[in-house]
Amino acid sequence: MGETNEISCSVRTARDLDLLAHPAIPATWNLTEPIYVGPADTGASPLVTVGFLSDMPIGDSLADYLDPIILALEDAVQESRLRHRVRIEASHVCGLPTGRPEDVLAAYHDLVGRGCVLILSTGVTNNALVLRDTINTSQVPYITMAGPPGLPGGTASPSPTGATARRPPSWPRTSPSGVIAG
């Protein structure tokens, strides 16, 4: 483990950044600027843009959600595991059950449009279900905390060759389905 790897992070904490209402998507807010995390010296490794979508129906905890992710990236830099610089684009959309599904879809598309090649999320079940088909179409994987059986990525179409359509990972957290899925 490279204890001396120098870390570069553009913020002290995500809480230093404000939220701005999205100019086009209702009930959606973005951070005032992206967050950059990675090794101070990235060499030739290109920048990777990762999104984060908070879809909780209440609250403004977007910054609180990002600090654990920043720490994970910095730990990986310390361990010499991460050599790329990562740009985090983050949005909060008021999701179901109080929000509208079209806003959730638009917020996801917006992150994809901002160059995200992977989207992390709070990903509650209702919104993950709304996004399922869109994610499969866009081919940008989405990590959710939800884990009901209706989400993709299960064992419905096992292929011994692995030559299957790319489907978004779903991380079982809230559903008993995760208990037997391992």
Add this chain to the structure above:
Amino acid sequence: MAAYLAERGHRRVVVMGEGTPGDAEYRAFFTAQAALYGLEIADSYYFSAKPADGEVDQVLIRFRDVDPDALVYCGFGFHSRLLNPALARIGWQPEKIMNAAIMWALASPEWCAALEGWVGIEQTNGDDDHVKKNPNWESMLDRYQSRFGERPDGTMTALLYDQGRAAVEAVVNATVLDGPGLAIGLEQIKTMPATLGGPGTYIGFGPEDHRGYRGDFMFMKQLRLGKFHFVSYHRPQWPSNHRSTDPGGGTAGAGEQTGTAKSRVSLVVNPEGNGVVSCSCVFPPSTNLVAYAQAAERLGYRRIWLYDSPALYGDVWIALARIAAATEKIGLGVGVAVASLRHPMVTASAIATIEELAPGRLVTALGTGYTGRESMGQRPMRWQDLATYIDQVRGLLLGDEVIIDGAPAKMLHGADYAPRRPIHSPVWAAPSGPKGFATARKLGVPGVITPMPPTEDIDAFDDVALLTFGTVLRPGEDADSVRVRQALGPMIATSFHGLIHADPDFVDGLPGGRAWRLALERKWPADRRHFAHTGHLCEVTELDRPLVEAAGAEILTIGWTGSAAAIREHRELAASQGITEVTYAPMGPDIPSELRDFATIE
């Protein structure tokens, strides 16, 4: 959730949630798992986005009327804060369990209060030091605190840190840095460390296998007084495990959470046929008391006794009123009320109130107050003073005029304020030595409750209740078993609390005793040493924890601990000694299971 409920012996549940697509998924899966584990869903209801006025109350009344073993909330949880207030309004305190929706408690202090008492899925380290922890969790929190100056001890932190780590692996593994490339990168993750969950949790994906967490990532915690407390890991067993029995008659199954479908306390007739022992249980008044009382009633326990130590527990009479209202037939006991804590009229009025709430179900045992007074730095009261007190209370209940503190006193309650006198509510005594038994005989009390098998003449008493402690060992358990140490730990600590006052030299000779005494003396000066009673018969403090560790194999000699067969022998011996009622004090994090295990000994 279904496995957890089944392992606690529940068979009929009611289920609620919300009418959203996600909740439909939860509902479908819970229904399937309930069938697997033999749970009957007696009724279910799913709320709309905004419940109508009174709708929650109406549904809960409907649920209450089908008399389920537990109330299950299986959904997103946006209405969960409505439930406790509604339950309070309708006077129903069922065992309550929900999915990870319990994490709404983290959203606000108000929401946290509204979920008090619920058991749910919360997946960071447990707060019980006996439970092996996920080493990634505390270490990550240390780094988090160092980096951000805070220590957010909750599931979301762990989940999001793990997502960040998965993102790194996706980037590292990807051959092309676009969406499909990172999806392939994620699928290359096989056994990535997890911060969430228990020590056996890890993260892995594969083609068409996108459920990341594996192992013991899902476990139960209960919200008590605004904090999550570990209940059990989810380590499911086949339902068939609970249909077999071990050769000694105990319940089958192993691990930290087992149970049985058998659910009635048996009576033990002693071999000589000269006595019958019934089983009661005893608790400190606590937040969860109503659920314990309801479980005890379902299991067929004769009576629920409550301790009276106001420096340590909730108020005994308020607690009795709570369980009187929430149960139907189980007996109620104060075991033991400390006379000096209340004017005799206060005790008589309290007895009258409980008699009004639960006619004929109450026994009040009065004692000199070892723990009740000692925990406030006072010596027990004198037996002769207790005798006077008992006479005064009995006189008041009969409607007599009684001299108290030099003045005549009499229950003056009108018809709407107490039952008519005389009130024939049994008043017992709680002796433990010759002087106490002699006083009890002289008073002519109908029954006594005692902490040890009496060597005194007890023929004068119709009822002799014996306080018992211990745990029923399950197959494969020994002195190293986490569950066994959890169940016996409070008793070990309490034994030392008593011994330190009676015989400090003896304490020094016990395993871990001298180090504990020195630590105690460092922590509490002589005039505050009674603060060491913290956790008496219910918890193990950090100060006391080394005693549990030092007990070693001797832990299995504590109280009524052993196989079902061994405990049956204890009960038969008690019956032969004239004991009429065994009063079992379950301890540890899973009281309902302890109750059930003890209840099902044939």
